Structures are given as structure tokens and as C-alpha cells.
Amino acid sequence: xxxxxxxxxxxxxxxxxDTLSFDVQPGRVTGFLxxxxxxxxxxxxxxxxxxxxxxxxxxxxxxRYAEHDAPLxxxxxxxxxxxxxxxxxxxxxxxxxxxxxxxxNRRVEEMIELVGLDQVAGKKVGGFSLGMGQxxxxxxxxxxxxxxxVLDEPVNGLDPxxxxxxxxxxxxxxxxxxxxxxxSHLMSEMAQTAEHIIVIGRGRLLxxxxxxxxxxxxxxxxxxxxxxxxxxxxxxxxGPDVTVISRSEDSLEVHGLSSAEIGTIALASxxxxxxxxxxxxxxxxxxxxxxxxxxxxxxxDIEAPAPAGHIERNPNQ
Amino acid sequence: MSAPTLxxxxxxxxxxxxxxxxxxxxxxxxxFRSEWLKLITLPSSWYTFFxxxxxxxxxxxxxxxxxxxxxxxxxPMERLTFDPIGHSLRxxxxxxxIIGVLGVLFISGExxxxxxxxxxxxxPRRLPVLWAKLSVFVAATFVVAMVAAFASFFGGQALLxxxxxxxxxxxxxxxxxxxxxxxxxxxxxxxxxxxxxRNTAGGIATVFGLLLILPGLVQALPHSWEQHIFxxxxxxxxxxxxVVKADPGTLAPWTGFGVFCIWAVAAVIAGSWVLLxxxx
Ligand SMILES: Nc1ncnc2c1ncn2[C@@H]1O[C@H](COP(=O)(O)OP(=O)(O)OP(=O)(O)O)[C@@H](O)[C@H]1O
Ligand SMILES: [Mg+2]
Numbered sequence: 087x088x089x090x091x092x093x094x095x096x097x098x099x100x101x102x103x104d105t106l107s108f109d110v111q112p113g114r115v116t117g118f119l120x121x122x123x124x125x126x127x128x129x130x131x132x133x134x135x136x137x138x139x140x141x142x143x144x145x146x147x148x149x150r151y152a153e154h155d156a157p158l159x160x161x162x163x164x165x166x167x168x169x170x171x172x173x174x175x176x177x178x179x180x181x182x183x184x185x186x187x188x189x190x191n192r193r194v195e196e197m198i199e200l201v202g203l204d205q206v207a208g209k210k211v212g213g214f215s216l217g218m219g220q221x222x223x224x225x226x227x228x229x230x231x232x233x234x235x236v237l238d239e240p241v242n243g244l245d246p247x248x249x250x251x252x253x254x255x256x257x258x259x260x261x262x263x264x265x266x267x268x269x270s271h272l273m274s275e276m277a278q279t280a281e282h283i284i285v286i287g288r289g290r291l292l293x294x295x296x297x298x299x300x301x302x303x304x305x306x307x308x309x310x311x312x313x314x315x316x317x318x319x320x321x322x323x324x325g326p327d328v329t330v331i332s333r334s335e336d337s338l339e340v341h342g343l344s345s346a347e348i349g350t351i352a353l354a355s356x357x358x359x360x361x362x363x364x365x366x367x368x369x370x371x372x373x374x375x376x377x378x379x380x381x382x383x384x385x386x387d388i389e390a391p392a393p394a395g396h397i398e399r400n401p402n403q
Numbered sequence: 404m405s406a407p408t409l410x411x412x413x414x415x416x417x418x419x420x421x422x423x424x425x426x427x428x429x430x431x432x433x434x435f436r437s438e439w440l441k442l443i444t445l446p447s448s449w450y451t452f453f454x455x456x457x458x459x460x461x462x463x464x465x466x467x468x469x470x471x472x473x474x475x476x477x478x479p480m481e482r483l484t485f486d487p488i489g490h491s492l493r494x495x496x497x498x499x500x501i502i503g504v505l506g507v508l509f510i511s512g513e514x515x516x517x518x519x520x521x522x523x524x525x526x527p528r529r530l531p532v533l534w535a536k537l538s539v540f541v542a543a544t545f546v547v548a549m550v551a552a553f554a555s556f557f558g559g560q561a562l563l564x565x566x567x568x569x570x571x572x573x574x575x576x577x578x579x580x581x582x583x584x585x586x587x588x589x590x591x592x593x594x595x596x597x598x599x600x601r602n603t604a605g606g607i608a609t610v611f612g613l614l615l616i617l618p619g620l621v622q623a624l625p626h627s628w629e630q631h632i633f634x635x636x637x638x639x640x641x642x643x644x645x646v647v648k649a650d651p652g653t654l655a656p657w658t659g660f661g662v663f664c665i666w667a668v669a670a671v672i673a674g675s676w677v678l679l680x681x682x683x
Contacts, residue, residue, distance in 0.1 A: 152527035
């Protein structure tokens with residue numbers, strides 16, 4: 087269980103985390119979302135005491151992280167950046183971390199095997215690919231069999247098989263009653279993994295809600311309607327907050343009315359309906375809408391692609 | 404499917420931390436062990452310690468051999484003030500640079516690679532890491548420096564032949580031990596600066612600046628100032644411990660060594676303040 091209370095972090099004048107309060111409950115995966123620079127990594131670093139909060143607190147299993155006698159057994163953390171000396175082997179890295187807690191070499195070997203690094207455990211970490219480094223970070227996080235996992239973009243750099251493996255691992259750890267707190271930029275990725283989602287933007291809390299609710303609220307009121315007398319129905323549906331878009335001769339897209347309301351109106355005006363389908367807005371769209379006002383780093387719009395045949399090709403190819 | 408219970412830990416008891424093996428927790432002794440593992444698993448530690456010992460012994464022997472073969476060309480005054488002990492420990496000055504670089508790197512290497520986040524994640528109280536790093540590195544320096552100092556002395560005296568001396572000569576034992584002790588304090592000093600500056604280039608520049616460049620700058624001051632400052636500079640105060648025939652105006656060997664230790668303690672205090680107060 088993680089309890090974040092009024093957590094605030096300033097870097098000079100820059101307010102990275104702004105009076106953030108939330109709980110991360112055990113027994114489920116909690117996703118932590120926000121656009122670039124929202125303050126996710128900073129919040130996670132404050133939870134494990136690497137950054138000192140300007141004010142407020144982060145409590146893990148009843149105490150500040152640093153106050154635990156065996157911190158690695160309370161929280162296993164994977165941070166955004168590599169946190170390994172490049173000239174040391176993966177095995178020696180894990181052994182040195184394990185040694186601080188009196189954790190034996192057998193556990194180290196088990197973790198190496200679990201993350202699939204057996205072949206390269208004796209090699210210098212400096213030569214590792216992004217995904218191998220990420221696996222080593224996960225092995226380090228699991229070393230103390232922690233009750234809480236704090237993982238900053240754990241699937242970053244993993245291949246599809248690795249992504250699935252992490253997803254299963256997180257779910258399994260949560261099912262064992264552990265607290266699993268994972269950050270990501272991708273709402274769609276989180277929707278598959280997390281039961282609960284916390285969204286922040288510019289350091290402030292935007293949402294703290296079950297994933298299901300987020301999905302249903304994301305389904306904006308857009309309903310696809312098919313009716314032989316589409317134009318007559320469109321007239322009947324018209325109203326101040328309603329927009330009706332004619333898709334074809336017999337189909338409409340209705341904004342601003344629920345499917346129940348449309349059905350009622352259709353019956354009242356004697357129009358036959360062939361289809362009445364609420365459209366799911368994509369989660370990604372909902373996320374972008376929610377965080378739109380807080381996005382700091384807008385990319386310039388990509389110019390429309392050149393017509394086919396005019397795409398420049400690399401002359402060396 | 405039944406609804407998930409969110410309060411499962413309160414009935415099923417705490418999860419996690421159920422590793423085999425007794426008493427899993429952080430202790431200072433375990434942090435020592437961890438830092439020792441870290442030191443010996445970096446190939447560069449071995450090369451650098453070897454380089455420090457080889458440079459110290461090699462240069463000292465070369466100096467003694469050269470002195471011996473030039474004896475016939477020396478003037479009578481030079482022969483009278485000839486310092487066989489000093490010549491056999493001449494390269495201590497050189498070795499301190501290598502030890503200083505290694506001391507800074509032992510700390511700044513962790514910041515540069517991000518390893519420090521793993522280290523402080525495992526030991527979030529932080530100060531045990533500083534004690535462990537200091538102890539482990541000073542112990543290694545002590546062994547290497549002691550071997551190198553005695554090898555230099557005995558090898559050097561052998562090459563000086565009839566102009567050499569023995570360990571029972573006045574000040575000889577203190578000087579040889581002193582050379583090793585001096586290098587140990589250099590290692591503490593440079594680690595303190597490593598913790599305070601955290602960055603390799605800046606840390607090495609600071610160590611070199613304080614040990615090598617500062618004495619030269621102070622000597623350029625007016626004499627009335629210089630004589631009150633110069634003897635207290637870290638390398639000037641500290642080096643008296645491995646010199647038998649001290650320059651006039653320098654502190655007594657153990658007094659000077661004490662002053663150098665105060666410099667090292669100051670560097671460690673600055674380093675621990677930064678370690679405890681700055682974000683990792
Ligand atoms: N050490 C630091 N010094 C100064 N500013 C910082 C520091 N660390 C983070 N910041 C700033 O704080 C804000 C939050 O950064 P943080 O890395 O926590 O965001 P994030 O949500 O993890 O972003 P991303 O999705 O890109 O990983 C950013 O504006 C960043 O520039
Ligand atoms: Mg981040």
C-alpha cells in the first residue's frame with residue numbers, strides 16, 4: 087500500500103509535482119499515466135526516497151521508505167534511467183545489491199533465470215541492449231520479494247514477447263496481494279494491465295478511478311444509427327445539443343443523445359431502426375482529451391504526406 | 404467471476420519479504436560487504452591499484468639507481484645532505500595522483516552511470532554507504548600502499564648500495580609507514596570530494612587543484628602571508644610524515660599529518676552533507 091499525501095516537488099522555480107494525493111491499493115495493478123514531463127518519474131523517485139519532497143509525504147506500508155529495515159523487501163523499484171555501473175556484470179550487480187540485505191546468491195540466480203538473462207549474466211552491463219537492461223532492472227526490483235512494486239515504464243524497450251511477459255508478471259504479483267504501481271504513456275497498454283488508473287498532468291491529479299469507469303466515460307455519446315428513413319429520423323432527433331451527421335442514405339452518426347433516447351424518439355415518430363450502436367471512443371482519445379490542457383511539449387503537426395510516388399527515397403538504397 | 408476483493412491483505416497477512424535465510428535486513432556489516440564486492444568486481448580497480456603500486460615502486464627504484472650511478476659527480480655539499488630515505492619514497496607524490504583519481508572515481512562512477520540510484524535504493528539511509536565506501540577503499544589503499552612503500556624502501560636502499568641506509572635509521576620506519584598513511588588519507592580526502600562534487604571531471608580537478616596547484620599559488624603570495632598559509636595546505640602539511648629531512652618552516656611530521664587529517668575530515672563532512680541533502 088502506497089499513500090501519497092500533498093506531495094510536492096519543486097526543481098528551482100519548476101513545479102514538477104503539485105500537492106498530489108492518492109493511494110495505491112494492494113491486490114491490483116494500478117496504472118500511472120500522464121504526458122511527458124507530467125511528474126510520474128519524479129513522484130516515483132520520491133516514493134523510494136531518491137528525491138526529497140519539497141513538502142508532503144509518501145508512505146509505503148506504514149512508513150517512509152527509508153525507515154524500513156529491509157527496504158528491498160518492502161518496495162522493488164525499476165526506475166526510468168539505467169541504474170547500473172556499466173563495467174560490472176549483471177550477476178555481480180545483483181550480488182552487490184543482495185549483499186546489503188544478506189540475501190543469498192541462490193536468490194540472485196533465481197532472479198537471473200526468471201528474467202531470462204542466464205546467457206549474459208556474466209557479461210558487462212555496458213553492452214546490454216535496452217531490453218536486457220530493463221530485464222536486469224526487473225530482476226533487481228524482485229530481488230527482495232517485495233510487497234510493493236514501483237515500476238517506471240517497465241515495458242520500454244521490450245520486444246512483444248517481453249511486453250506480454252511483464253504484463254503477466256504484474257498481474258500475477260497483484261493477484262498474490264501485492265501492490266503494483268506502473269507508469270506508462272500508453273493508455274491502451276494500461277487498459278490491458280491495470281484495474282485502476284491514476285492520471286496526472288503538470289504534477290496535478292486528473293483522475294483516480296477504476297479502469298472500467300474510465301472506459302465507459304470515454305465512450306462519448308456517439309451513436310451509429312441505421313434506418314431506411316434516415317432523413318426523417320434526423321429531423322425528429324434535431325435539438326439544441328444534438329448533432330446529426332449523415333453518413334450515407336440510410337445511416338447517421340448522432341452526437342449528444344444516448345441510444346435509449348434515440349430509440350424512444352424513433353418509436354414516437356414511427357421510424358424503423360435497423361441498427362442502434364453506441365460507439366466506443368478510443369481510450370487513447372479519452373486520455374488525450376483529459377490531459378490536453380496539461381501537455382507541455384507539443385510536437386509540431388506533421389505535414390500532410392506527399393502523394394504516392396513523390397516520396398523521396400534515399401538515393402543510396 | 405466474483406468481484407475482486409481489494410482488502411485481501413488485511414486477512415491474508417503481509418505478502419513479500421518471505422525469502423529463505425535468516426534475518427534479511429540492512430546492516431552496516433552487510434553494506435561493507437556489498438561495497439567490497441563492488442570494488443573488486445570493477446576491473447578498473449585492479450588495474451589502477453596495480454598501476455599505483457607499480458608506478459611508486461618503479462619510479463622509486465629508478466631514482467635510487469640513478470642517484471647511485473651519479474654519486475661520483477655529486478658535490479661535497481650534496482653528498483653531505485644526501486637523503487637516502489627520501490629518494491626511495493620520492494614517487495609517493497606520483498602515487499597520490501593515481502589514488503586520488505581512483506578515490507574520486509569510486510564515487511563519481513556511481514553517479515555517472517546511475518548506479519547510485521540502485522545503491523541508495525537498497526540503502527536509503529545513505530550514510531552507511533559512505534562509511535562502507537570509505538572503509539573498503541581505505542583498507543585496499545592501505546594494503547597496496549604499505550606493500551609499495553616497503554618494497555620501494557628496501558629495493559631503493561639495495562640499489563643505493565653503500566650510500567643506502569636501513570629501517571633502523573632515525574626516521575626511516577616513520578617515513579615508510581608515513582608514506583602509506585599519507586596515501587590512505589589522500590584516498591579519504593578524494594572520496595570526500597567525490598561525494599561532494601559527484602562528477603568525475605570536477606572531482607578530479609578539485610583534488611588535483613587542492614593537492615598540487617594550491618601550494619604553487621600560495622607560494623606566489625607575499626612572504627608575510629605565505630608563511631602562515633603554506634604549511635597548512637593539505638599536501639604540504641601531510642607530506643612531512645614521509646620526509647626525514649623536512650624543509651624549514653614546515654610543521655612537525657605528526658602535527659602536519661594531523662592537519663592533513665583535518666582536511667580529509669572536512670572533505671568527508673562536505674561529502675556526507677551533500678549525500679544526505681541532495682537528490683540522487
Ligand atoms: N532533476 C531535475 N531537475 C530539474 N527539473 C527536473 C528534474 N527532474 C525532472 N524535472 C522536471 O520535472 C518535470 C517532471 O519530470 P518527470 O521526469 O517526473 O516527468 P515524467 O512524467 O516521468 O515524464 P516522461 O513521461 O517523459 O518520463 C519535468 O518538467 C522535468 O523537466
Ligand atoms: Mg518519466
